[in-house]
Amino acid sequence: MKANKFATVLLALLLVFAAFSFASGEVLHLGIFTDLHAHDTDSPGEGKIMTEYPQRLSAFIEAMNAWPADLVIELGDFVNGNFVMGAPMGDPARIVGILDKAEAIYARFDGPRYYVLGNHDVYDLSKEEFLEHTGADWTYGSFDAGAYHFVILDAQYNKKGKDLSHAGWVVQGNIPQFELDWLAKDLAATDKPTIVCVHQRLDVDHDFLSGGGPEIIGNKRVQKILEDSGVVIAVFQGHEHENAHTVINGIHYVTFDQLTDEHNSKPSWAFVTLDPAARTITIKGAGDQADWNLEY
Numbered sequence: 001m002k003a004n005k006f007a008t009v010l011l012a013l014l015l016v017f018a019a020f021s022f023a024s025g026e027v028l029h030l031g032i033f034t035d036l037h038a039h040d041t042d043s044p045g046e047g048k049i050m051t052e053y054p055q056r057l058s059a060f061i062e063a064m065n066a067w068p069a070d071l072v073i074e075l076g077d078f079v080n081g082n083f084v085m086g087a088p089m090g091d092p093a094r095i096v097g098i099l100d101k102a103e104a105i106y107a108r109f110d111g112p113r114y115y116v117l118g119n120h121d122v123y124d125l126s127k128e129e130f131l132e133h134t135g136a137d138w139t140y141g142s143f144d145a146g147a148y149h150f151v152i153l154d155a156q157y158n159k160k161g162k163d164l165s166h167a168g169w170v171v172q173g174n175i176p177q178f179e180l181d182w183l184a185k186d187l188a189a190t191d192k193p194t195i196v197c198v199h200q201r202l203d204v205d206h207d208f209l210s211g212g213g214p215e216i217i218g219n220k221r222v223q224k225i226l227e228d229s230g231v232v233i234a235v236f237q238g239h240e241h242e243n244a245h246t247v248i249n250g251i252h253y254v255t256f257d258q259l260t261d262e263h264n265s266k267p268s269w270a271f272v273t274l275d276p277a278a279r280t281i282t283i284k285g286a287g288d289q290a291d292w293n294l295e296y
Contacts (some may be wrong), residue, residue: 001237004047009247016146020117024201026082026276027273027275028274029067029068029070029272029273029274030069030075030145030185030274031060031064031067031069031071031269031270031272032071032072032270033057033060033072033074033259033270034074034077034116034199034237034256034259035076035238035241035258035260036077036078036079036102036260037054037077037080037120037260037279038050038057038078038079038080038102039051039053039079039084039098039103040094040177041084041087041090041167042087042239043080043085043087044085044087045084045087045264046085046086046222047262047264048084048260049261049262050084050260052260052261053102053259053260054102055171055267056259056260056261057105057163057259059267060107060267061105061108063065063271063286064109065110068089069109069111069116069271070111070145071111071113071145073113073114073116073150073152073197074106074113074116075088075089075119075198075199075238075239075256076116076117076119076121076198076238076239077119077120077192077238078106078115078121078192078227079097079120079121080098081121081122081124081125082123082219090144091250092124092166093124095125097259098133100124100133101240102135103135103208106133113246114136114143114152114196114197115134115135115152116134116152116154116197116199117130117155117156117199118156118199118238118239119170119173119200121165122163123168123169123170125165125166126166126171127139127156127163127165130275138153139154140153140154141191141249142186144190144192146274147192148193148194148197148274148276149190149192149231150195150196150197151183151187151194151195151196151197152197153196154175154179155173155174155175155176155198155200155216156173157173157175157176157179158169158170161174161178162175168267171177172200172213172214172215172217173216174218175184175216175218178223180222181227183222189279191231193276193279193283193296194233194234195232195235196226196232196234196236197237198216198235198236198237199215199237199238199239200216200237201236201237201239201244202235202253203219203237204219205219215239221249223248223249226251227248227249227250231253232251233252233296234251234253234254235253235282236254237253237256238256239255241257241260241262242255242257242258243255243256243288243289243290244256245292245294247275250296252281252294252296254281254283254292254294257265257287257288265287265288266288267286267287268285268287268289269285270286270289271284271285271286278296279295280293280295281294281295
């Protein structure tokens with residue numbers, strides 16, 4: 001009996017110590033993937049094998065649970081939307097069901113999971129529908145994990161700042177003024193090193209698919225808010241389906257590779273380790289995802 005009590009007390013102490021360590025700024029592990037493009041139809045015109053999403057997302061979840069990751073974030077285009085190049089579109093109402101199937105797999109992760117809205121996510125869904133059928137509570141917001149602050153941005157608005165909903169096809173993003181005002185206040189309220197997550201890239205000034213201009217309208221204004229805050233260390237992005245890394249005024253802009261299969265690409269995701277003591281961001285890639293060792 002005494003041995004059982006001792007074991008119970010020891011387990012309780014270990015759990016308290018683990019929780020304290022996580023909260024007090026120990027190394028944080030997070031899993032990142034982007035551009036799953038879940039669909040029941042492939043897109044031969046683009047070379048996307050989107051029907052493989054259950055195997056690819058399952059492999060990511062298994063890897064993150066085994067690591068284990070403290071949390072996971074998907075960076076947008078969780079579903080593809082009805083429009084594909086080179087295949088019949090069919091009934092757009094079925095996209096909700098595809099989202100449900102992808103969400104059921106994502107929910108197997110044993111920890112907090114977060115969502116960034118991508119342009120494809122609003123092709124045949126409203127933002128309200130996306131929230132109702134996933135574990136997301138908001139389309140933009142923030143949270144703390146260990147020593148770090150995370151910001152999720154929603155760039156899926158039209159040029160007038162209205163929600164994109166059942167848009168059919170859209171590429172260029174926009175972050176309206178009310179969200180920028182919130183962002184500035186949110187960053188001013190934290191002293192933790194901060195990572196911003198968004199779908200389209202904030203660090204490029206031309207997007208040929210949208211007919212010109214940056215991938216996110218007014219990206220320079222967004223960059224200035226991040227820089228003026230003095231706390232943002234990195235921006236995590238997706239959308240382009242390939243690796244990229246730039247540094248602008250001391251902030252790392254990291255674009256992650258795709259999880260979907262496009263032109264025979266491998267299932268790709270990232271094991272990200274954040275070390276507040278060493279002030280490093282270590283990205284270890286799976287598949288075609290690049291490795292980076294970044295300092296801040």
